[in-house]
Amino acid sequence: MKAIIIGSGIGGMASAIRMASLGLETHVFEQNAFYGGKINSKSLKGYRFDVGPSVFTEPHLIDELLSVQNPSNIDFTYTKLPVSCCYFFEDGTRIPLPTGTKAVAQSLSENLGEDQKKIERFLKRLEFNYKAVYAVFIESSLHRIKQWLNRNIFNAIYRIPFYGLFSSMNSVNTRDFDNPKTAQIFNRFATYNGSDPYRSPAMFNIIAHLELNIGPFMPNGGMVKISDAIYKKAIELGVQFHLKSRVDEILYADGKVDGIIADEQKHECDIIVSNMDVHFTYEKLLPKLRGPRKILEQEKSTSAIVFYWGIRKSFDILDVHNIFFSEDYEGEFNSIFRQKSLSDDPTVYLHISSKMQKEDAPSGCENWFVMVNAPIDSGQDWEVQKKKVRSSIIRKLSKQLHEDISELIETEENIDPVIMERMYSGKNGSIYGNASNSILSSFYRHPNFMASIKGLYFSGVTVHPGGGIPLALNSAAIVQQCVKKDFSIY
Numbered sequence: 001m002k003a004i005i006i007g008s009g010i011g012g013m014a015s016a017i018r019m020a021s022l023g024l025e026t027h028v029f030e031q032n033a034f035y036g037g038k039i040n041s042k043s044l045k046g047y048r049f050d051v052g053p054s055v056f057t058e059p060h061l062i063d064e065l066l067s068v069q070n071p072s073n074i075d076f077t078y079t080k081l082p083v084s085c086c087y088f089f090e091d092g093t094r095i096p097l098p099t100g101t102k103a104v105a106q107s108l109s110e111n112l113g114e115d116q117k118k119i120e121r122f123l124k125r126l127e128f129n130y131k132a133v134y135a136v137f138i139e140s141s142l143h144r145i146k147q148w149l150n151r152n153i154f155n156a157i158y159r160i161p162f163y164g165l166f167s168s169m170n171s172v173n174t175r176d177f178d179n180p181k182t183a184q185i186f187n188r189f190a191t192y193n194g195s196d197p198y199r200s201p202a203m204f205n206i207i208a209h210l211e212l213n214i215g216p217f218m219p220n221g222g223m224v225k226i227s228d229a230i231y232k233k234a235i236e237l238g239v240q241f242h243l244k245s246r247v248d249e250i251l252y253a254d255g256k257v258d259g260i261i262a263d264e265q266k267h268e269c270d271i272i273v274s275n276m277d278v279h280f281t282y283e284k285l286l287p288k289l290r291g292p293r294k295i296l297e298q299e300k301s302t303s304a305i306v307f308y309w310g311i312r313k314s315f316d317i318l319d320v321h322n323i324f325f326s327e328d329y330e331g332e333f334n335s336i337f338r339q340k341s342l343s344d345d346p347t348v349y350l351h352i353s354s355k356m357q358k359e360d361a362p363s364g365c366e367n368w369f370v371m372v373n374a375p376i377d378s379g380q381d382w383e384v385q386k387k388k389v390r391s392s393i394i395r396k397l398s399k400q401l402h403e404d405i406s407e408l409i410e411t412e413e414n415i416d417p418v419i420m421e422r423m424y425s426g427k428n429g430s431i432y433g434n435a436s437n438s439i440l441s442s443f444y445r446h447p448n449f450m451a452s453i454k455g456l457y458f459s460g461v462t463v464h465p466g467g468g469i470p471l472a473l474n475s476a477a478i479v480q481q482c483v484k485k486d487f488s489i490y
């Protein structure tokens with residue numbers, strides 16, 4: 001049998017490895033000249049930047065993928081970060097938050113006056129909730145009841161009262177903590193799947209478990225090493241890559257997959273896994289098919305504006321991951337989701353990989369990845385928006401660092417929602433497909449398969465189980481479970 005994967009994002013390449021491991025002849029068609037989708041890197045005048053993701057959790061999922069079928073000698077190593085993120089507030093408060101339940105609780109107690117035991121209990125609750133939902137909702141298809149009807153379901157159901165399904169993240173976090181700054185730190189994790197903490201169910205607080213109880217990691221050599229390692233593993237298993245090959249149509253007949261059209265040629269196959277944004281898979285590749293409207297018309301996740309700045313100075317008070325909070329966090333999400341514009345005082349995320357990897361910047365300098373969350377593209381003038389937000393960022397960072405940083409920028413590039421849509425085919429530049437701004441959001445994610453066309457599957461962050469590298473990897477594992485069952489491969 002032959003499988004074709006559309007797109008070489010992490011979900012696509014992981015799907016390719018899993019299809020090849022089932023003994024299928026596997027081909028990946030990728031529209032760009034490079035593999036890895038959003039996990040790629042660029043170099044500018046002696047500075048190296050990871051272009052997309054920078055926060056890396058659950059590295060064991062990559063280790064597991066690299067050992068599929070046979071142990072691998074591929075060189076992929078990573079380092080655990082001692083500080084998950086350094087938080088800056090407008091009043092001058094600076095909190096380099098360590099990792100590990102006790103250390104986080106102690107830091108929040110010392111810096112923000114929280115009750116240490118209360119924080120520990122909260123973090124433990126997140127861990128229990130995370131573990132309870134993992135086997136049912138993250139490792140399995142939500143849309144094949146048989147797959148989640150196992151003994152894990154009882155544990156998941158038993159914990160329902162602890163999830164906070166009917167409250168927003170913000171309402172639980174402001175209720176449970178004494179200091180509004182603590183709530184703001186926990187609210188921030190809604191942005192990890194492009195959502196609004198003032199509407200997202202408190203269930204999504206579990207995202208914080210990975211970063212606070214366990215801690216983030218950094219692949220040695222940068223995030224791009226994730227793409228490189230997975231690509232090498234796919235090659236080892238015989239996967240064939242077709243770069244600069246855009247798929248223009250998915251062909252099907254008699255209720256099953258027939259092939260694809262790419263480069264004006266038909267390529268026949270038995271199985272297709274689309275790693276392309278599911279919205280565009282329907283709109284562009286299956287134009288005659290009526291898609292699931294309820295799912296496709298959901299509010300989309302955030303997009304982003306990213307500046308890549310080579311800075312000719314090094315700052316001791318900055319860490320690998322840094323957040324400079326807005327004073328009006330709720331107003332910022334209202335701007336993004338309701339007014340579809342950028343806040344005048346946006347929260348700024350600053351990632352500096354050269355803090356760990358000196359070779360990423362010239363000596364005495366730093367590679368700054370500076371990101372603000374942005375609304376999806378709905379026709380805004382992005383040149384005007386970028387100019388405005390660039391000034392806000394410079395004002396905010398200069399105040400905290402006591403220095404005019406505009407004078408230090410020696411090289412510069414940026415991306416915005418329109419570029420994001422063009423580069424990766426994310427609907428209107430959205431990064432994670434649908435936002436998780438409602439209690440039913442998990443059920444409004446597209447399944448990993450299409451019931452009406454045998455052999456058509458979906459992986460990546462726009463489908464179940466959701467946004468971020470770990471979940472994209474899980475989506476590929478779920479596709480494998482479905483393929484094995486549908487085609488009786490054992």
Ligand SMILES: Cc1cc2nc3c(=O)[nH]c(=O)nc-3n(C[C@H](O)[C@H](O)[C@H](O)COP(=O)(O)OP(=O)(O)OC[C@H]3O[C@@H](n4cnc5c(N)ncnc54)[C@H](O)[C@@H]3O)c2cc1C
Nearest residue numbers: 007009010011031037038053054055247276460461468469
């Ligand atoms: C700025 C930014 C910061 C982020 N930060 C983080 C982070 O810190 N941590 C984290 O876990 N996640 C982060 N993410 C999200 C992260 O990028 C995703 O979790 C993950 O990389 C997406 O993988 P994916 O499999 O969904 O596919 P994508 O990376 O979206 O890749 C899809 C691929 O499909 C290709 N394609 C589309 N249409 C076609 C077609 N018709 N024919 C052929 N090929 C096609 C595209 O070119 C692309 O290569 C971030 C994303 C961005 C943009």
